[in-house]
Amino acid sequence: MQPVTLCVNGEIVELVVDPLRSLLQTLRDDLGLTGTKEGCGTGYCGACTVIVGAHAVNACLYLTVDADRKDIITIEGLADEDGTLHPVQQAFAEHTALQCGFCTPGMILSAAAFLAENPAPDESEIRNALAGNLCRCTGYQSIVRAVFDASKRLRDAGRTEARVGRQAPIRARA
């Protein structure tokens, strides 16, 4: 077992974990942050995407020990403290860029990380950036439109990073 210190959605969490425990298991089962979904569990579907440091990663493949002393943003930490949605979330809602919603947290975090890096993407860049996130409902059109719209909102608001807002309720467990 290995002690780790994570900064999840702006809150410091200290845990002792099995060295092979995935970040997905830690987030969902140890911290109760079930907004991060488990789809395939093998890195293909992107449903478990979270942001570690500045990068979108598959939490199912990412070792918790590798997240030690790093900033992690899950879907629970994307909106502002007062509940104001992040521009990417707002755009997904307004463009109905979801149906069942299972892929949505991963899709939104992939998009948020991507827009922090490329604030003015074209459609093909958006499609390329989301290639690792599968959606079985929407056919992707509305998702691409939402991300494009979100890029404009972020630029207009002068926000160019995926920032953490509301902090999720987390209890450390030994």
Next chain:
Amino acid sequence: MRYFEPNFLDEALVLLDRFGDGARVLAGATRLGPQLRERTAGVDTLVNIKRIRELHEIRLDRGMLNVGALVTAQQLSDDELVRTHAPLIGAAAMTMGARQLRSVATIGGNVCSGDAAADLSVALLASDALCAISSIRRGPVETPVERILQAGPSGLPSGDLLVALRIPLRPAAIAYQKMTTRRGFEMALVSVAVSLIFEAVEVRHAHIALGGAAPTPVRATGAESALVGRTFSRESAAAAALIAANADATPSDDHRASALYRRHLVEVLALRALLDAGRAHGDAAA
């Protein structure tokens, strides 16, 4: 399960030597993590090498580009030194899986995975790269990447650590082509990496590597000899691609593609890659 995060290379080597066959090295762990979660038989020690700073570095060293084993596919796609001095590696890295994977998967892990179509391995093979390997018993040694890849998954003897990939600087025209069933999704069915050195219109050196065309990434030596010393043309490229498919490739049927289809892909992709490289040379010469 014992778990270590050594800070220095020597510390890691001592651990790998001490725990021998039962030890596994964790790099990006995108392959090994899920495998070990399923089955840990025979493994009692994990050595996570992430803290060793030199393994993350890309630098020019003694006439070669030295890429630390923990450099990720994303770093390779973005890095200026790689773009300038090892464009074939950068081109292959850019095609690798989705963004989420590229940020985590490492060049060292790619080589050690032993996958027949591992993108970076195929590009390294066509670049004549060397593996800088270290161990307590033998000290630092350099081995052609071809030898490590031929040995298959975890082809390194226990106690050895892949420290860096060393890529010779060559004024080559390069190209990388691959076929997947879904972009950003999975391993290439077949991939072809090409590195040609021209003298005017004549090919002086040809390095062609095939992924997914044999049990491990392989050089297409027949196709290479057909090109060297001759004037490059669409016809000579087509003839070489045919040799690559019929003589150099030794694919087998699996659940993803038939051997027949893989041979067909080798011919088509080799021709595309050779023509791309030919064009790159033409553009550079013009």
